[in-house]
Amino acid sequence: MKLGWKKIAVVAMATVATTLLAACSGGSSSGSSNDNGKTTISILQGKVEVNKQLKQIAKEYEKSHPNVKITVSSIGGGTDYNPVLKTRISSGNAPTIFSLAGPADAKQFSAQAADLSNTKIAKAALAGTTSAVKRNGQTLGVPFNIEGYGFVINKTVFQKAGIDPNSIKTYADLQNAVQTLDSKKSELGIKGVFALPGKESWVLSDHLANLYLGQEFNGNAKKMYDSKSMKFTANEEMKQMIDLQKQYSIKPVMQMDYSQQVNQYFSQGKAAMIQQGDWIYPTVEQIDKNFAQNEISMIPIPVKGEEGKLPVGTSLYWAVNKKKSNKEQKAAEDFLAWLYTSDAGKKDVVNKLHFVPAYKGYDNFKMADPLSQVVFDYSQKKQTTGWVFPAYTGTSWDPNTLQPNLQRYLAGKQSWNKTVKNAVDGWKQQQSTK
Amino acid sequence: MMKNRSLSFWLFVMPTLVALLLVVFIPAIMGIFYSFTNWDGLTYTTILGFKNYMAIFHDSGFLAALWFTVKFVVVTVILLNVIGLSLALLVTRKFKGNNLLRTIFFMPNLIGGLILGFIWQFIFTQVFDAIGLSGWLTNQTTGFWGLVIVTIWQMSGYIMIIYIAYLQNIPTEVIEAAEIDGASAWQRFWNITFPMIAPAFTVSMFLTLSNGFKLYDPNLSLTNGGPYKSTEMLAMNIVNTAYSENDFAKAEAKALIFFIIVGAISLVQVYYNRKREVDL
Secondary structure: OOOOHHHHHHHHHHHHHHHHHHHHHOOOOOOOOOHHHOEEEEEEEOOHHHHHHHHHHHHHHHHHOOOEEEEEEEOOOHHHHHHHHHHHHHOOOOOOEEEEOOHHHHHHOOOOEOOOOOOHHHHHEOOOOOHHHEEOOEEOOEEOOEEEEEEEEEHHHHHHOOOOHHHOOOHHHHHHHHHHHHHOHHHHOOOEEEOOOOOOHHHHHHHHHHHHHHHHHOOOHHHHHHOOOOOOOOHHHHHHHHHHHHHOEOOOHHHOOHHHHHHHHHOOOOEEEEEEEHHHHHHHHHHOHHHHHHOEEEEOOOOOOOOOOEEEEOOOEEEEEOOOOHHHHHHHHHHHHHHHHOHHHHHHHHHHOOOEOOEOOOOOOOOOOHHHHHHHHHHHOOOEEOOOHHHOOOOOHHHHHHHHHHHHHHOOOOOHHHHHHHHHHHHHHHHHHO | OHHHHHHHHHHHHHHHHHHHHHHHHHHHHHHHHHOOEOOOOOOOOOEOOOHHHHHHHOOHHHHHHHHHHHHHHHHHHHHHHHHHHHHHHHHOOOOOOHHHHHHHHHHHHHOOHHHHHHHHHHHHHHHHHHOOOOOOOOOHHHHHHHHHHHHHHHHHHHHHHHHHHHHOOOOHHHHHHHHHOOOOHHHHHHHHHHHHOHHHHHHHHHHHHHHHHHOOHHHHHHHOOOOOOOOOOHHHHHHHHHHOOOOHHHHHHHHHHHHHHHHHHHHHHHHHHHHHOOOO
8 A cells, every 4th residue: 555745744734733723722621620629710810019929828728728729820010911811701711710900890891700799708898998890789899908199208308307297288288398398408318399200190190180080979980980071170279289299399200200209219218208109118118128117108198178088999809700610609709708807818918918908807907018007097097088090090081081181281281271171071072972 | 646736735735824814814804893893802792883983083192193103104214224225335345344333233123122112211311311401202202203213223224234135236347347437436326226226125115114104112112102192103002092991993993994004005115116126
């Protein structure tokens, strides 16, 4: 029998083609299956800075719960996470637990996110912390933690200038303090009172604007997300605050980015205060541990009618995939409940993840760093206002309307009236087509 | 025999064809289909027809990005070819160190666009500031010229290599004959060298044109479209529409329009440049 080259080639090509096709369809068998009675749950989450710690905690949980296996993947940055989650869902390799960033995500992933309202974990969450991810009466997510922002201050500089940071309650108090600091710039060794990063549009559009847009919606992001209109009544106050920060900031403002603001200026004592949140702590600590531990604190940004209140909110929520088997969903809920409500889990949340808890039962805990402590204290005292900016961070109004308009005002290219008008009109237009 | 040959022909073509089909044609067709729906990256619920396309023409961000990109392409195509050719003429002359110079001019091309963007961001903001040119990258004009400078710095060495290849192919007899006939250096360049390297123009212009339209990495790392979205180029506008505004269907529609624009312009350019090419 003549077995020519051609036949060999035919077999070879057929093998290649089959392998190729097989390679494309493979990979979906992993994930949900339970081998030897073990339940495997996979976690995909968007807070990349806790990746290592979360993996350690998962190991710890596996030890005490030998029937469960947990895999953790973390993807950083708001814009990178969603494509990965979408890819994994469409390729049939969806995670059991995933994270949601707010109302826009809750809407996008409502086909995947299970209703958690009757679970132990959702019941333990502090009042109002899940309102942003509620849809049609269902609670689609539970908070990772709470975060807060304000003016992060250099205590030493304030002390040297003879200013008590806790006495700053109103805009007038702040203005006086700023002027005092500015007049003593050289003896305090600072380059400017503020460091305002003009390049980072989110510093103004998310955090600062939240203070002046939030009142209209009682600080409820879901309410704003569903609202057809927005008046921006407190806009004059916002203008005042931008102008103050710009005038007394290290210059040039339009060239400054986040790393210059935090690493180069604030952490090295060149700015007396910056408008940021407790998330900057690890960065400051990396640069100067002693400074981070002993010399920084945070005060609220004065807003009329909301004096002495810190804007506190949640940037990420845990969701459980309802397309998975009941057993797997149950295991996922059990893990989340263990993490936030058991004694061992609580310690990990505070000391390993460095989270300010958004759950009940943490009264006697001490936070891992001074900025988290400030957020925790305000939240315990209920001296807080809500975050509405998650209502718009996932929509086109934020990057296409609010951010460029605020930046144009900041750069002196556009009047404030025009900025406000564009913002209000843009919101109306976007909401009418949603 | 013929039948057998065509069988083996198809078998050998199959793997490539399957791969091409799977990763190019099918996704492209799906993408075109999705651009007519309200696809969000996962599912679609309704077919919108041309609604996404109509929205694009009212999208001031997209039109601004298009205009900015066109200006950028015009400037970089001219500058890259002029500088690339000048460098090529310089290093093909006989002098000591011409090989070293070639290497140096080519080197920036070995660094990725993202890293180049970060390096130049430092130069524009810190070094320029130190020598009295402050405020770079804080408005559209300096952002534009910043991008142009980075692109020229990165690409001109590459374009130089293409011109060198063609310059070295010019037969020396032709140049010598012209020299004996008394042609000046300029006449020799304009009447002999220039027509002889016409194919190099075709290639270089095609590369600079299509790269200019598709530029993304330096745009991302140098300005990230800022300040106030004034330096956002087409590719970045499409990426942002998909990933930060979660409007995948509209991004698909924009990408298709982008593809048609780049394709049409490149084809016209190649057609006209080809006509200019001469044979000895």
